Amino acid sequence: xxxxxxxxxxxxxxxxxxxxxxxxxxxxxxxxxxxxxxxxxxxxxxxxxxxxxxxxxxxxxxxxxxxxxxxxxxxxxxxxxxxxxxxxxxxxxxxxxxxxxxxxxxxxxxxxxxxxxxxxxxxxxxxxxxxxxxxxxxxxxxxxxxxxxxxxxxxxxxxxxxxxxxxxxxxxxxxxxxxxxxxxxxxxxxxxxxxxxxxxxxxxxxxxxxxxxxxxxxxxxxxxxxxxxxxxxxxxxxxxxxxxxxxxxxxxxxxxxxxxxxxxxxxxxxxxxxxxxxxxxxxxxxxxxxxxxxxxxxxxxxxxxxxxxxxxxxxxxxxxxxxxxxxxxxxxxxxxxxxxxxxxxxxxxxxxxxxxxxxxxxxxxxxxxxxxxxxxxxxxxxxxxxxxxxxxxxxxxxxxxxxxxxxxxxxxxxxxxxxxxxxxxxxxxxxxxxxxxxxxxxxxxxxxxxxxxxxxxx
Numbered sequence: 001x002x003x004x005x006x007x008x009x010x011x012x013x014x015x016x017x018x019x020x021x022x023x024x025x026x027x028x029x030x031x032x033x034x035x036x037x038x039x040x041x042x043x044x045x046x047x048x049x050x051x052x053x054x055x056x057x058x059x060x061x062x063x064x065x066x067x068x069x070x071x072x073x074x075x076x077x078x079x080x081x082x083x084x085x086x087x088x089x090x091x092x093x094x095x096x097x098x099x100x101x102x103x104x105x106x107x108x109x110x111x112x113x114x115x116x117x118x119x120x121x122x123x124x125x126x127x128x129x130x131x132x133x134x135x136x137x138x139x140x141x142x143x144x145x146x147x148x149x150x151x152x153x154x155x156x157x158x159x160x161x162x163x164x165x166x167x168x169x170x171x172x173x174x175x176x177x178x179x180x181x182x183x184x185x186x187x188x189x190x191x192x193x194x195x196x197x198x199x200x201x202x203x204x205x206x207x208x209x210x211x212x213x214x215x216x217x218x219x220x221x222x223x224x225x226x227x228x229x230x231x232x233x234x235x236x237x238x239x240x241x242x243x244x245x246x247x248x249x250x251x252x253x254x255x256x257x258x259x260x261x262x263x264x265x266x267x268x269x270x271x272x273x274x275x276x277x278x279x280x281x282x283x284x285x286x287x288x289x290x291x292x293x294x295x296x297x298x299x300x301x302x303x304x305x306x307x308x309x310x311x312x313x314x315x316x317x318x319x320x321x322x323x324x325x326x327x328x329x330x331x332x333x334x335x336x337x338x339x340x341x342x343x344x345x346x347x348x349x350x351x352x353x354x355x356x357x358x359x360x361x362x363x364x365x366x367x368x369x370x371x372x373x374x375x376x377x378x379x380x381x382x383x384x385x386x387x388x389x390x391x392x393x394x395x396x397x398x399x400x401x402x403x404x405x406x407x408x409x410x411x412x413x414x415x416x417x418x419x420x421x422x423x424x425x426x427x428x429x430x431x432x433x434x435x436x437x438x439x440x441x442x443x444x445x446x447x448x449x450x451x452x453x454x455x456x457x458x
Contacts, residue, residue, distance in 0.1 A: 024102060095190060138267075269340040
């Protein structure tokens, strides 16, 4: 990824513009994700795309410390009313939006007015961590799971668009045409859908796409959610990726799946360790496990995230791992016999869609690579539900609860030397600024008020 804005015709912009014009595109949306996980956008007419790719489009750096409800809280290094950034579309990911006729979309990288890479560009952070893995001889494949709830329009309350048993055929029948339109739109945009099914919570469905490189996986997450919202509106429904719509019930996660490979193949298979783990693969997972409390602040640290993060709901609230252990924050999936080499992966279950996906995947890579460098090993795995144990039994087994509120998660992130070093002082401080400000603003909110405030933000 370039450290300067390309001043020549980048990535064949003239040819790209001609192709999009033939496809009926009039406007191009450029998006970035702030540290509160909110997708922000600028757009240009198609004829302005070449200039945008060469010189960028202006955007205030104030968004680096915006909270989810658009309150600006300046940090030590970033935020405030001064300065300007340049948003530069990645033409390699530019795609016509199948569900928004006349529009195309590209993720944007952030640069300064001097043409240098912005120090806190979240997309560049993900790319740096992927390069760090490559420098260590490792290739990482990743994908986000997408859970969302479909509600009736015309109200800020949540009225489920359909009812029926969890995973039930009744629910599938209610969403069958919607699923066809959604999967078709995603396929037109170059995404490979692997599964779609009705889920457990009210009005909830889930979709998964094929794994890609870490940066591609984060880009895909934005494109999937964008397409889901557009198709839902066309169907007369309203889609929410918020972690909790109705307090006391199951919520929506944004689980991250990943596998780590070297020249010999998948490091989560064919090895001498437990369930075929190879030493570097186990070390990677041990690094992620160690940093999970700090990772929580990045991957699911909004105050509303903790309405979902309750024991015995498969939300992954325990800092433990296990094979197919759905109460563990880190679940090892080995695949069925004969598929291990390509199917084995790990799932980080405590994340949700309030996360900036570039920060989430980049931070997990940084944590895992720290484990590889230190040759860490995993502790004993868990089985069953740790909530069924007594406090003394959990303590004896080394089972610890992840942070239970946004302040605790921010404290863990502040204390993490691994993530502070990987993020850099500016991005680390901005992330802490946002999480602490959100925690303070929501400190007196009831669960119902908090769910209502965050219901339609993501």
